[in-house]
Amino acid sequence: MREKITPRSQDYSKWYTEVIRQAELADYAPVRGCMVIRPYGYALWEHVKEGLDRRFKETGHENAYFPLFVPMSLIEKEAQHVEGFAPELAVVTHGGGKELEEPLVVRPTSETVVGYMYSQWIQSYRDLPVLINQWANVVRWELRTRLFLRTMEFLWQEGHTAHATAEEAQEETLRMLEVYADFTINDAAIPVLQGRKSESEKFPGAETSYSIEAMMGDRRALQSGTSHYFGQKFAKAFDIQYQDENGKLQYCWTTSWGMSTRMIGAIIMVHGDDQGLVLPPRLAPIQVVVVPIWKKEEERTVVLEAVETMKAALGACVRLKVDDRDEYSPGWKFNDWELRGVPLRIEIGPRDVAKEQVVLARRDQPGRAGKSFVPLAGITDAVTDALAQVQNDMLKRATEFRDANTHEPADYDSFRDAVAQGFARAWWCGDVTCEDKVKEDTQATTRCIPLDQLEGNGQCIVCGNPASEMTIFGRSY
RNA sequence: CGGGGCGUAGCGCAGCCCGGUUAGCGCGUCUGCUUUGGGAGCAGAAAGUCGGAGGUUCGAAUCCUCUCGCCCCGACCA
Known part of the structure; x- marks a missing residue:
């Protein structure tokens, strides 16, 4: 294990x-x-x-x-x-x-x-x-x-x-x-x-x-x-x-x-999250993984038949992988593909086949929240829609996270706090001595001077001299 | 280059302080049977120059000396 x-x-x-x-x-x-x-x-x-x-x-x-x-x-x-x-x-x-x-x-x-x-x-x-x-x-x-x-x-x-x-x-x-x-x-x-x-x-x-x-x-x-x-x-x-x-x-x-x-x-x-990778659908090597589930031999046949039908429909428009390995349990596979960040998982068992549906699970929404039942008939649209949705939501989540951790400190003390916790957007005079001081005090550096600038001027967050550009500061890799 | 940690089976580790005969454990692997809707169970098996060199000793994974390597944390950087 x-x-x-x-x-x-x-x-x-x-x-x-x-x-x-x-x-x-x-x-x-x-x-x-x-x-x-x-x-x-x-x-x-x-x-x-x-x-x-x-x-x-x-x-x-x-x-x-x-x-x-x-x-x-x-x-x-x-x-x-x-x-x-x-x-x-x-x-x-x-x-x-x-x-x-x-x-x-x-x-x-x-x-x-x-x-x-x-x-x-x-x-x-x-x-x-x-x-x-x-x-x-x-x-x-x-x-x-x-x-x-x-x-x-x-x-x-x-x-x-x-x-x-x-x-x-x-x-x-x-x-x-x-x-x-x-x-x-x-x-x-x-x-x-x-x-x-x-x-x-x-x-x-x-x-x-x-x-x-x-x-x-x-x-x-x-x-x-x-x-x-x-x-x-x-x-x-x-x-x-x-x-x-x-x-x-x-x-x-x-x-x-x-x-x-x-x-x-x-x-x-x-x-990524504590389960492992979460890959954006556009770049994911495998976009959809299918985990077939069965108990008895005759169930296996029925399930795999349904999987084949689905594969024929979906395989042409998404990068699909069917995990029909016999040596692992479904639960093990769920965890394994989550670790690998596959954006969508389709679970299909005898009960689903009977109801002509599958379970669709989103990697970016762990647990029950990301699971839904989807009729086999509309599987292609459902999957492509879900992939687009995952892609969108991932960007949205990352943007919200970044924005929530980007601060506009008013003075140097709050600037130090800001930079310890994320990005700081602040006026900077452009002088290297101010840059050096920030680095020494906080380990943060100027990341970039954004192309999108607000109108107007301000005072350098470090020395107080006139500054014409807002700069992003942060600790970097 | 400074600080810290670690090298023992494919992976993760115990054993070392206090030397002793066939070097253990968990996971994985292989075989068989039973299993399969959130990390399956039982039975059996294979697998280790104990990072390397030298030394001490009747005897070294264990003690001593040297050495090589890797990882993590700082200074430099996509």
Whole structure:
């Protein structure tokens, strides 16, 4: 028998790890800080990928692949970029039994190789914009790791674009931020705040960084996607130039944006409960699980026949799994599929077959509250409606939770309380010393400066100086 | 890198302080029978270089020295 999961209230991080391992999303690898993504976890990732990839294509992007190794000299071309990544680089110094003339960095991100290639591919304004995405793995030598949230190697997607004008590049940066928000809200059912990163939280080498920020079940923040505007910094470092309509040589304006397997961590922490995972229907590898129930052999035949009929009707429109394993009892299966977060469960036994109905149970509403009887005749509509309803309710619940834990403190004392319990939305002058003070006092950091700002001005919550922007503060992962 | 915890069967642990012959327990696994509407029962079976190296001893999971690894908490980060 599988162990009961540690309740979230008792030890949130233990709960998180246990859910991942017991639901078989991932496992620890023989290398410290690395994980194996198991089939169920990978299936979830594949749905994340599909949701994003479709949106990238819809916004005009193409996929390509750049190499894993980056010559050290390329990494060093952009000063702030090296500085930011140097401490977490994995470097290959030997190959084929010999010491390499130039060490190869295992990419922590690909701006540099991409920049190098773009400088060769881009000659004319007619070559622009270049809109490329790649699905890849990257390595960052993290000191403290956690499954999905921060592993040494992780899977992600990184978009890299080059444009003829600053405006175009800025538009692209915000467009992709919007794509991330759209995916996260509508597919992952996770409400997010879109905003700009402070100077200190910026991506190394970026002119402006944007992120989407979500609140986890323990009220901490998770940066769930980023989009960067580089201005001409990378173009100048990598000599990405084009000739404009007037024959003048110009540097490109570039962007990059990424979302990673960390998203899976967000899904676990935003929706999960003490029973385990709760997956949003749009991304769930299995949307509906059918648990047939019988006592006698003849009942088994009748029940399985009804299941087959149902499968024929439903299988075409939802990702359906029939759990006809003989070795487990129905109760065991209920618990098992709840742990795995399957959004809907159909129970069907001899009594149901006789009444031409099934029991439909919602994962997001545990116990009797989430159960209802549904006539077999209208099963397809009932199931698709229920899936849509679960998806909606999950987003609604997560949004209510976040809003209930987001405060607008009036003074620094209440700000400290607010940030200890969730998010604080407050005026901030933009000065790094205020940011540092907050971090020291409360461990909280600026998460982002939301794009949606109220009219007017206020006073910095820390120093009292005039401030023109409201900022979200919170403790983060 | 600082602090804490842990390495004994697939998983979770006991045994260690106080050395003793075939190293236990629960879950899981396998076989058989009975079961199946919220984590089934009985019977039987397989499975362990006690993280590694060295030492002390007639004898080491247990004592000593060294070492490797992992997890959790802090500083750095998608």
